[in-house]
Amino acid sequence: MATSPPQNPVESHYASRSLVDVVLAALDAAGLPPRLAAADLAPLDQFHARGLEATRELAALAGIDARSRVLDVGCGIGGPSRYLAESLGCKVVGIDLTAEYCRLAEALTARAGLAGTVEFRTADALDLPFGDGEFDRVWTQHVAMNIADRSRLYRELARVLKPGGKLALYDAVAIPGAEPLFPVPWARDSSTSFLLDAEATRAVLEKSGFAIRTWRDATPEAKKWFAALRPPALPPKLGLHLLLGPDFRTMAGNFGRNVIEGRVGLLMAVCQKT
Ligand SMILES: C[S@@+](CC[C@H](N)C(=O)[O-])C[C@H]1O[C@@H](n2cnc3c(N)ncnc32)[C@H](O)[C@@H]1O
Numbered sequence: 001m002a003t004s005p006p007q008n009p010v011e012s013h014y015a016s017r018s019l020v021d022v023v024l025a026a027l028d029a030a031g032l033p034p035r036l037a038a039a040d041l042a043p044l045d046q047f048h049a050r051g052l053e054a055t056r057e058l059a060a061l062a063g064i065d066a067r068s069r070v071l072d073v074g075c076g077i078g079g080p081s082r083y084l085a086e087s088l089g090c091k092v093v094g095i096d097l098t099a100e101y102c103r104l105a106e107a108l109t110a111r112a113g114l115a116g117t118v119e120f121r122t123a124d125a126l127d128l129p130f131g132d133g134e135f136d137r138v139w140t141q142h143v144a145m146n147i148a149d150r151s152r153l154y155r156e157l158a159r160v161l162k163p164g165g166k167l168a169l170y171d172a173v174a175i176p177g178a179e180p181l182f183p184v185p186w187a188r189d190s191s192t193s194f195l196l197d198a199e200a201t202r203a204v205l206e207k208s209g210f211a212i213r214t215w216r217d218a219t220p221e222a223k224k225w226f227a228a229l230r231p232p233a234l235p236p237k238l239g240l241h242l243l244l245g246p247d248f249r250t251m252a253g254n255f256g257r258n259v260i261e262g263r264v265g266l267l268m269a270v271c272q273k274t
Contacts, residue, residue, distance in 0.1 A: 008097075009192050010146050015100035015243065020107050023077075023242055027111070030237040036112045038083040044238045045079025045108065047185070048142035049222045049255065049266055054170055055080045058141065061214050061270050062168035064088050068136040071095070071160060073125045074143025077243070078105030078118065084139070085117040093135075095123040101243075126152050133162045141170040145186050148194040150201070154208035161273045167210060170218065170268045172255075173198045178263040185244065185251045198267050210271035218266035219259065226256035 023044070032040050042052040064070060066089035072081040075094025085092050096102050099122040109118050123129050125140075126149060138157045147153050157167050172186070174195035187193035196204070202212060231249060235241045241248040258264035
């Protein structure tokens with residue numbers, strides 16, 4: 001399928017080639033059933049530290065139920081969106097800057113039998129194509145680190161939430177005085193990495209119309225998880241190398257070192273629109 005060229009360096013980092021045929025062929029080679037469940041795709045589509053386990057934890061904190069209309073901002077190839085729809089029965093809209101990820105997200109969602117429940121649109125988190133107050137929950141995992149203008153990001157997320165609606169977030173954060181090693185899974189170098197430390201993140205959220213309801217330093221669990229990872233000698237049949245290419249091994253290794261060495265932290269939070 002012909003694809004339009006990436007528009008900016010963040011999009012070029014995440015998808016420099018057509019991915020739909022490559023990934024669908026990898027699913028067949030891995031012997032996955034015709035109808036996919038969230039757990040089948042987790043090695044490939046949960047694009048954040050601690051994978052599906054972290055998504056389950058954030059979902060438990062977020063208070064989502066079958067009546068919730070959820071917006072997944074920076075949805076990647078849609079793993080967390082599909083997990084929420086499959087396990088909680090809610091309707092989810094995923095948006096992502098990377099057009100190729102949205103195409104792949106649609107193809108995987110059709111294979112998961114969730115096409116009527118989860119939909120995807122290519123869009124920038126800083127300029128969401130929705131009216132005010134359309135969503136009960138906004139969900140975002142490992143996206144803000146690519147976004148310099150946090151004030152605009154969080155104001156935009158607050159705008160599309162209903163009054164009293166909640167933002168659930170899981171992000172990498174800077175550690176004051178420490179420098180991350182590059183490349184990492186979200187950026188090849190510092191030109192597209194905009195980590196904020198946890199306290200600065202809290203201050204921008206509060207100024208952008210949110211009250212903090214849950215605030216959890218998720219670094220200790222991530223340290224344990226990275227320390228226990230044993231990368232296989234050969235790439236697995238399904239994994240994030242299918243999206244990011246052979247450099248993914250180095251990127252993931254650096255993410256682990258950054259967390260273990262105290263250069264990067266992890267934050268999980270739920271904030272309510274005031
Ligand atoms: C590390 S991936 C995380 C994907 C997904 N949230 C997950 O956890 O599986 C980061 C995603 O953020 C998207 N992204 C980065 N900047 C964005 C922006 N300004 N607007 C929308 N999406 C953005 C990227 O295209 C990429 O798909």
